[in-house]
Amino acid sequence: MNNRINFEDALKLYDEDFFTLGEMADKKRQELHGKKTYFNINRHINPTNVCADVCKFCAYSATRKNPNQYTMSHEEIMQIVDNIVSHDAKEVHIVSAHNPNVDLDWYLGIFKKIKEKYPQLHVKALTAAEVDFLSRHHGLSYDEVLDLMVKNGVDSMPGGGAEIFDEKVRDYICKGKVTSDQWFEIHRKWHERGKKSNVTMLFGHVESRANRIDHMMRIRELQDQTGGFNAFIPLVYQTENNYLNIDKP
Known part of the structure; x- marks a missing residue:
């Protein structure tokens, strides 16, 4: 239990008894945290669903001509923020599609408004995929975008855009999106600023064990170097309303 797992042994665990694995995991959790559990009260806000990219697994994005497309105003976003603060929320989580008509200043403006009105509210915003898109859209470096995020009140970054780091899988499910190396570069730079972030893994589609x-090994490697990840969030692929056309298991 005290040795770090390697790739081969981790792969073998997929064939082990499910309840035995659960018992092992709970034992390790109690070694680290005792009987404590952790959660926060937050609200996710998605300011726009208009996206220049077409990820095959996505059921959220829309083209500009889609009748279901939308882009919220700052006023609409602040109304939501006002409401959640009145209900004791501790964090607002802001992520969006890659909308070429919504520029970086628009995002920075809403982050600044939230932080000025509610300095106690934790602002988690912009995935690495969004940082990459906005940097390319505006001709800015990752460092420049990240510095502007810090300056305008962003406290941490969400873990979206990670999907599966294998590039062959990424080329199939989200071609043209931030690469795995770029994703890690952005999070490394964010951690170097003394900031924390999350990391996700989208599973249950075309990826292998x-x-x-x-x-997960690549995540561990960066965590060893920076200690900057707050949470690892596995996300189960949802079969409805996307282009992968994978049946439910």
């Missing part, structure tokens, strides 16, 4: 283990 080996792809999943590789994904």
Whole structure:
């Protein structure tokens, strides 16, 4: 239990008894945290669903001509923020699509408004995929975008855009999106600023077990170097309303 797991042994765990694995995991959790559990009260806000990219697994994005497309105003966003603060929320989580008509200043403006009105509210915003998109859209470096995020009140970054780090899988499910190396570069730079972030893994689509283990090993490697990840969030692929056309298991 005290030795770090390697790739081969991690892969073998997929064939072990489910309840035995659960018992092992709970034992390790109690070694680290005792009987404590952790949660926060937050609200996710998605300011726009208009997206220049077409990820095959996505059921959220829309084109500009889609009748279901939307872009919220700052006033609409602040109304939501006012409401959640009145209900003791501690964090607002802001992520969006890659809308070429919504520029970086628009995002920075809403972050600043939230932080000025509610300095106690934790602002988690912009995935690495969004940082990459906005940097390319505005001809800015990652460092420049990240510095502006810090300056305007962003406290941490969410873990979206990670999907599966294997590039062959990424080329199939989200071609043209931030690469795995770029994703890690952005999070490394964010951690170097003394900031924390999350990391996700989208699983249950076309990836293999080996792809999943590789994904987690790469996360561990950066965590060893920076200690900057707050949470690892596995996300189960949802089969409805997307282009992958994978049946429910």
